[in-house]
Amino acid sequence: MTYRLNLIGIGTGNPDHVTFQAAKALNNADLILIPRKGDSKADLADLRRQILAQVLTRDVTLAEFDYPVRDDSGDYAEGVNAWHDALAAVWAETIARHPAAQEVALLVWGDPSLYDSTLRIAARLGAETRVVPGLTSIQVLTAAHGITLNEIGRAVVITTGRQLREAWPAGADTAVIMLDGKCSFQHLDPKGISIWWGAYVGMKEELLIAGPLAEVGAQIIETRARARADHGWIMDIYLLRKDLLIT
Known part of the structure; x- marks a missing residue:
């Protein structure tokens, strides 16, 4: 049948x-x-x-x-x-x-x-x-942090950690990174980049960290490793944005 x-x-x-x-x-x-x-x-x-x-x-x-x-x-x-x-x-x-x-x-x-x-x-x-x-986890992440996905008139790229390790996405000031088990943001020069990270977004176990990448990157790596060990699995996502001068 x-x-x-x-x-x-x-x-x-x-x-x-x-x-x-x-x-x-x-x-x-x-x-x-x-x-x-x-x-x-x-x-x-x-x-x-x-x-x-x-x-x-x-x-x-x-x-x-x-x-x-x-x-x-x-x-x-x-x-x-x-x-x-x-x-x-x-x-x-x-x-x-x-x-x-x-x-x-x-x-x-x-x-x-x-x-x-x-x-x-x-x-x-x-x-x-x-x-x-x-x-989508993108919607839930931006809602949890109370941010918009894009800046006015600016492009957004949705990609993976594997791609991010090769280069920052061309033509975009904002990048949403999915399916990244290696915290690939640590391969970037953190100067002038902010991050909004979330794990188990929308669930009772939700974890959220945001701030300048240079200041919170290590905290995210540590928090992610601990959460994965505690639960045996993790689903997380993050948004990276280059700081822009608004005139």
């Missing part, structure tokens, strides 16, 4: 981030996929279950699957593509065990359209796919 795959953005872990549209889609599902990423990240699967416990108003079948491990030993792009192939295969195998399911749902942190590979993996299945947008 054919099925439709619903990719549902659920925000950054706070059940209050789940929109009415997302809740409706989850309650309309016949099957909800729950990824497991090993014992060290068991809290992430638990968090999905907690969100579902608050959102679901009817019994829906949950199917858990283990995440394949990405091979980082070779070429980056080739490793990612192979990993996505493996993920698509696991999704397909898990869904195939529930042949009666017509509406299949997968909860996605943030929004499926932004710095997330769920859509690319879903394309490998060849099934009809629907996206339900969600709050």
Whole structure:
């Protein structure tokens, strides 16, 4: 039987981030996929279950699957593509065990359209796919710090730590860094740069630090390491902005 795959953005872990549209889609599902990423990240699967416990108003079948491990030993792009192939295969195998399911749902942190590979993996299945947008960690970060994403008439670049380690994004005064497990801001000359950092943004564990990069960079590195050790996982994001002289 054919099925439709619903990719549902659920925000950054706070059940209050789940929109009415997302809740409706989850309650309309016949099957909800729950990824497991090993014992060290068991809290992430638990968090999905907690969100579902608050959102679901009817019994829906949950199917858990283990995440394949990405091979980082070779070429980056080739490793990612192979990993996505493996993920698509696991999704397909898990869904195939529930042949009666017509509406299949997968909860996605943030929004499926932004710095997330769920859509690319879903394309490998060849099934009809629907996206339900969600709050992004960028929105929650800027709200938590009470700042705007951009300066007037200025460009913003959203990128990764790997790219930041190569160079500051060309043509932008503001950079939002996602998927950075190495605190890549420490490779920059901090003079004239401010940072707004957040971990577990929007959750009860939320941590926020902001200020001149030269003054708070070391504090962020220390705080991040301690939080990751305490929780076994961390999701964080930060915004960097070059200081501008306004005339």
